[in-house]
Amino acid sequence: MKILALNGSFRKNGNTEILLKQALMGGESEGAEVEILRLTDCKIKPCRGCGLCLFKENVCQEKDDDVNFIFSKIEECDGMIIGSPCYFLETTAVIKQLVDRCWILGHEIRKPPKPATVIIPYATNGWIPYIMVQPNILLNLLGMKKINQAAFLVQGISEIVLDQDSMDLAYYLGKELSMAIRKKDYTYRGEPGICPVCHDWNLRILKDYATVECPLCGIRGSVSAIEGKINVKFAEKDLAKARFGAKEIYNHYTYHIKPSRDFFLRTKEERKIRAQRYREYLPT
């Protein structure tokens, strides 16, 4: 049993690293082998948007970096912990950089899921509305199942060690992950959130002013007020339509992406002519 921690923080022995290591110690206490990977030590080039991985399966043109190495580490593990500081409302860019390189994974028919946990230290209450967005996207694209998540209020470097409750929680999260792997029980154990699929608190209001949507997983529901409290109801049939489900991902690649090649080829000549002035104007 192996647990991999992906660290989205540049700082060595900063709060994210300490919390991740504490969680790994918890994982080890239940018999897991553990490993930590600092993503900022890895070379993760931006996605070129060339589209070749979409049309020639499993071929990424960007070979001169560490993304395949990271994917191989993820493949090897039985469970994962994502950690990242929150600087401006969400996780660090390196997490997103990795997310953007995940196109290539979408061709795979989903393997059995692996459990994962998310750990986010942050410095100011109210500045964290999007902290679960990138970790959720990454885990979903990797076909993993989040079993818990936690945000930790902490500011200066390594100050988290002063907060025993937080340290205990991080340890517990790692231990819990180990146990989940062993028991093959990937039930979500964290705070419920408003969305029953991704357990986040964000909602998007659609322009009909009647429907709300979880912006991340795309499930839709209706909203009402009961005794002054907002009540969001998602229909059971809509839960199956979550964006990152096996069927939805398959349909997205099969019907929204792959056929675009035909459209691209059909419009080639007209596109060339119309785009010419932009090639000539302020050439880059």
Add this chain to the structure above:
Amino acid sequence: MTQYYVKLRYYPGDSLEEIKDEDLKKFEKEFGVCISYQKIENRELKDGLLMEETLGKSLEDISQEVITISSDKEDNFSNCLIALYKQYRSPRTVYSFLGSNDAGQRIAKKLMNTYGGW
């Protein structure tokens, strides 16, 4: 007289509800437009999923449901599109309108932003 003609191509999973011929007939009558419907199904059940290889296939040949609306009255045409979008939401891809004429496509795209259900 301008003729408005649009094809709405819904790929598997795109429409909010099942597209039913009888519903389309109601819309046709209500808005005084012409509507036709075509369903193309090329998926096969594999590993518990309905699957299809779409790479390299012509856009018209892959599994989809195509609702074609035509009218020479802009208001009727627009109102019908709004009703269709409300029922099924708008199609999703840039090639969803393939085969439409410019006048029809322009309206369909414009209405999509407000009424498309996305």
